[in-house]
Amino acid sequence: MLGLIVFVILLVFAIPTVYAAAVGAPLAFTSKSRLKEILDAADMEQGDKFYDLGSGTGRVLIAAARRSKAEVTGIELSPIFYLITILNFRLNNIIKYELRLEDFFKSDLRKADVVFFFLTPKAIERLKNKLTKELKPGAKVISFAFHIEGWAPYRVISGGNMPSAYFYRI
Numbered sequence: 001m002l003g004l005i006v007f008v009i010l011l012v013f014a015i016p017t018v019y020a021a022a023v024g025a026p027l028a029f030t031s032k033s034r035l036k037e038i039l040d041a042a043d044m045e046q047g048d049k050f051y052d053l054g055s056g057t058g059r060v061l062i063a064a065a066r067r068s069k070a071e072v073t074g075i076e077l078s079p080i081f082y083l084i085t086i087l088n089f090r091l092n093n094i095i096k097y098e099l100r101l102e103d104f105f106k107s108d109l110r111k112a113d114v115v116f117f118f119l120t121p122k123a124i125e126r127l128k129n130k131l132t133k134e135l136k137p138g139a140k141v142i143s144f145a146f147h148i149e150g151w152a153p154y155r156v157i158s159g160g161n162m163p164s165a166y167f168y169r170i
Contacts, residue, residue: 003119034162035063038142041157041167044068051075053104053117053127060083060116064094070114073091073098075107109134118144133169139167 008097044050046069052060053073065072074097074158076082082101089097105126109115112135124146131141143153145163147153 002040019066031150031162032063034144034157034160035060037065038116038144038165039064039067040141041155041165042116042140044066044070044114047071048113049073049111050116051109051112053107053115054119055085056081057101058088058099061085062088062094064116065094065097066092071096071098072099073112075100075102075104077101077103089170105130112139114140114142116142116144119146121146121149135170137170139170141170142164142166143168 007143008038011087048070049068050064051073053075055151057060058074061072064070076083077107079101082099085099124143128148147166148168151168153166153168155167
C-alpha cells in the first residue's frame with residue numbers, strides 16, 4: 001500500500017514537470033553575471049510588476065526582487081519547482097512575491113510591466129500572440145537565449161560565451 005501511495009505522489013509531481021519541459025520550458029539556468037546585466041538593462045522601478053514565465057527554482061525572481069524592488073510574480077507548472085521556489089524565497093528572505101502553480105499559456109499577464117522568459121523558440125512562437133493581446137502598451141518583454149521571430153528588439157545583450165538577451169517593448 002505504501003508503494004502505491006509513493007507511486008501516486010511521484011506521478012502527481014512528475015507528470016506536470018515532464019509536461020512543462022515538453023511544452024517549451026525545461027529547467028535551464030541563467031548565469032549570475034548575465035542575469036545582472038539583464039536586470040540592470042530592464043531598468044525597473046520600485047512597484048514595477050516583473051513576471052517570470054516558467055520560473056523554475058526562482059533564481060531570476062530572487063535576483064529581480066533584490067536588485068530592483070519590483071513586485072515579482074513567478075508562473076511555474078511543475079509542483080517540484082514550485083516547492084523549491086518557495087523554499088528558495090524563504091532561504092533568501094524574500095517575503096513579497098506571488099507564485100502561481102499554473103500554465104503560463106493560460107495565465108493572466110495583463111498586470112505585468114516586465115515579462116521575462118527562457119523558453120524554446122517553439123514555445124515563444126505560441127506565446128507571441130498572448131503577449132501582444134494581454135500586455136499593456138509600454139510593457140517590456142525579455143527573451144533569454146532566443147529572439148522573437150518577427151519582432152524588432154530595442155536592445156540586445158550579447159557577448160562572451162553566454163546566450164544573448166533580447167529586449168522588446170509592446
